[in-house]
Amino acid sequence: MTRTIYRLSKTVKFKRIMVVSLCLSLVLLLALGGLSIYTIGVVSERREMEEALSRKSVELSRMEQDAAAKQNQWEEQLSAVQGQLDDATTEQSRLDATIQSQSQEISKLLGGKTSKTTASKTTKKTTVKKPTGKKMVALTFDDGPGRYTEKLLDALKERNAKATFFVLGQLVDRYPDLIKRMDAEGHVVGSHSYDHPNLTKLTYAQIKKNMDKAAKKINKLIGHDPEVIRCPGGSSNDTVKKYAKNAGVPIIYWNVDTLDWKSRNTQKILEEAFDVETGIEDGDIVLMHDIYDTTVDAAIEMMDRLIAEGYTLVTVPELLEAYEGTIVAGKVY
Ligand code: NI
Secondary structure (H helix, E strand, C coil): CCCHHHHHHHHHHHHHHHHHHHHHHHHHHHHHHHHHHHHHHHHHHHHHHHHHHHHHHHHHHHHHCCCCCCCCHHHHHHHHHHHHHHHHHHHHHHHHHHHHHHHHHHHHCCCCCCCCCCCHHHHHHCCCCCCCCCCEEEEECCCCCCCCCHHHHHHHHEEEEEEEEEEEHHHHHHHHHHHHHHHHCCCCECCCCCCCCCCHCHHHHHHHHHHHHHHHHHHHHHHCCCCCEEEEHHCCCCCHHHHHHHHHCCCCECCEECCCHHCCCCCHHHHHHHCCCCCCCCEEEEEEEEEECHHHHHHHHHHHHHHHHEEEEHHHHHHHHHCCCCCCCCCEC
């Protein structure tokens, strides 16, 4: 009986052990299963995040490319617009000049008096010149700066030649480096007004407002006001002279008109400049416009010829000091 009980209890014990170990392995299996499911979940989530991240970075780089392309496009458009603006300014000054020359012709046809400020081949302005023992000429460039001015500055530098630039105030902000370079390389930055109006049609206050606006723009870049001015179209009257006198600047006219704006032809410009009767002589001031490529090409050849003929290429103030002595504010030279 006791043996039976003992056996029975042994079987029961065995069964208990079996049940317990089964339970334990089940728990272990469940834990392992859970862990692996969790791990798989984490890994796949991470992969998804990485994929999303790489998609985003691809998107970002595409956006950057798009932005760069757009910027390029805008820059191209901007430079195209600037080119058009240059052309418009050029066209405007050309028209101004045409109007002036036509009104000159009309007044001649009508037998009227030719105004003091008109340039013509037959009335070459001759100033009283002191012999200096040195042949000098002052090349002057109006209506700029423009797209070809840099080439001109390079050529002047190579030849150690100086020039005078009568710039338009409205173009100063578009070419600040060129204005600074002119001054730094010994050229003279003169004023040709802010936006090329006929000054003789303006009141004193209007002249002052226009000229002062240009002077301020120039001063900001070179540290002083322009020391010489040239009236648009060369047209001046007593009101303009009064302004110049008060501003302390002389008004600069010219002796030789190359008519470069009219011909736009390098060869013709040179023919005008070296014309036997009306061409360049010692002490002359030569009118050109650095907004035309034909003019810049002609000016470069002109410099070489003048230097070969023994001329020194000087600024207008240098020429006036040598030939006139004192420079008088408000006086037309
Ligand atoms: Ni002009």
